[in-house]
Amino acid sequence: MVKAKKFVLINQFSGFPKESDVEIQEEELPEIKDGEFLCESLYISVDPYQRAYPQKTGDVIMGSQVAKIIESKNPEYPVGKHVVGHYGWKTHHILDNSPSRLGIPPKIIPDDLGVNLSHFLGVLGLTGLSAYFGFLKICRPKAGETVVISAAAGAVGSIVGQLAKNRQCKALKESAPEGVDIYFDNVGGEISAIVLKHMKEYGRISVCGSISSYNEKEEIRVPLVQRDMVSKQLKMEGFLIKQFVDYFSEGVYENARWLKQGKLKSKETITKGFENTFQAFTNMLRGKNFGKALVEL
Ligand SMILES: NC(=O)C1=CN([C@@H]2O[C@H](COP(=O)(O)OP(=O)(O)OC[C@H]3O[C@@H](n4cnc5c(N)ncnc54)[C@H](OP(=O)(O)O)[C@@H]3O)[C@@H](O)[C@H]2O)C=CC1
Ligand SMILES: CCCCCC(=O)/C=C/[C@@H]1[C@@H](C/C=C\CCCC(=O)O)[C@@H](O)C[C@H]1O
Numbered sequence: 001m002v003k004a005k006k007f008v009l010i011n012q013f014s015g016f017p018k019e020s021d022v023e024i025q026e027e028e029l030p031e032i033k034d035g036e037f038l039c040e041s042l043y044i045s046v047d048p049y050q051r052a053y054p055q056k057t058g059d060v061i062m063g064s065q066v067a068k069i070i071e072s073k074n075p076e077y078p079v080g081k082h083v084v085g086h087y088g089w090k091t092h093h094i095l096d097n098s099p100s101r102l103g104i105p106p107k108i109i110p111d112d113l114g115v116n117l118s119h120f121l122g123v124l125g126l127t128g129l130s131a132y133f134g135f136l137k138i139c140r141p142k143a144g145e146t147v148v149i150s151a152a153a154g155a156v157g158s159i160v161g162q163l164a165k166n167r168q169c170k171a172l173k174e175s176a177p178e179g180v181d182i183y184f185d186n187v188g189g190e191i192s193a194i195v196l197k198h199m200k201e202y203g204r205i206s207v208c209g210s211i212s213s214y215n216e217k218e219e220i221r222v223p224l225v226q227r228d229m230v231s232k233q234l235k236m237e238g239f240l241i242k243q244f245v246d247y248f249s250e251g252v253y254e255n256a257r258w259l260k261q262g263k264l265k266s267k268e269t270i271t272k273g274f275e276n277t278f279q280a281f282t283n284m285l286r287g288k289n290f291g292k293a294l295v296e297l
Helices: 117-121 126-137 155-166 189-197 226-231 241-260 274-285
Strands: 002-009 022-029 037-045 065-072 082-085 092-095 107-109 146-149 170-172 180-185 199-207 235-238 268-272 292-296
Touching: 002 092, 002 274, 022 274, 037 082, 037 117, 037 274, 065 117, 082 092, 082 117, 117 126, 117 268, 117 292, 126 155, 126 180, 126 241, 146 155, 155 170, 155 180, 180 189, 189 199, 189 226, 268 274, 274 292
Parallel strands: 146 170, 146 180, 180 199, 199 235, 268 292
Antiparallel strands: 002 022, 037 065, 037 092, 037 292, 065 082, 082 107
16 A cells, blocks of 8 residues: 655645645555556656646645656556656656546656656656747747747746757847847746837747746736737737647657757756655745756655
8 A cells, every 4th residue: 555645735825835835645545456557756846837827725736747657557557667747746646548637648758768757847848848839839930030038047948048049049038139039938027028128020929927927916017018019010929838739749859859969958956855845846936946946756
């Protein structure tokens, strides 16, 4: 019998998340049935959406993990293989091949890729894929263009910056005097309104997130952006990474190829110990991470 530990939301977050909003609970897992497998989390992802997206009190905090299969009654998921899934902050999971909330079943990580397992929550996971699709497919960068990225040192932003340089773009963290062709927006609010003022005609804006608003209790008021949008004929497109789910393997393959060629570098801020997951989460919200914020169990 395995005892799983899990982080459960016991109070709705209000303002900056507090330790008293969550609780570590234990759950005795039943024996696995035919078609199921038991896996042990090795890495857990802490992400801004865990603050932004409404979650129900009593639920396990949502999130992705890389886990090792330790028992199996499903030949497609043999013992010893690793999977990446989206099943919440929990040390052990009993899973089968049903899809997670992202609409995909647990994905076996190939043994022969020669990259760290943790990368499947970062550069080869949802954040790296958000950079790949949100920048390359939405912004369609061309050599010589000026790119501005907000939250540029974070998980998504740090990959976008490297992809921009690989495309011979000029990647900047702040607004550029000569004007901006592409704005990759992770932050929203006032900073974004300022960047919009510096956009060139026909500029493109990929809206990935708006972290400046996630911990705010009051609705945020920002300057009018429509004048710039119209007068400079800008294109602004928001996305959720699940939109690209049918093309994930392309993004993983390309990011892995660039990683091996040294054209992409993966930065990770790793916190050790499941019990410290909430701390890792709030550290990330405070901007203490460089690259992807993760927990190693
Ligand atoms: N659309 C999608 O499918 C996805 C969207 N996202 C979004 O992408 C963005 C970046 O996520 P991710 O790369 O995982 O996270 P990061 O690794 O960038 O971590 C969050 C960073 O945001 C910055 N930050 C925190 N609070 C504020 C604030 N009030 N104002 C400005 N900056 C702040 C901090 O960096 P610092 O303060 O040091 O600049 C912090 O390090 C988020 O908005 C997230 O919601 C992420 C994944 C998928
Ligand atoms: C609701 C605020 C989302 C902010 C953008 C963001 O960080 C997205 C991250 C996605 C995350 C989205 C989670 C909930 C979205 C609601 C739609 C749904 O799926 O029911 C998840 O899709 C993986 C992250 O990359």
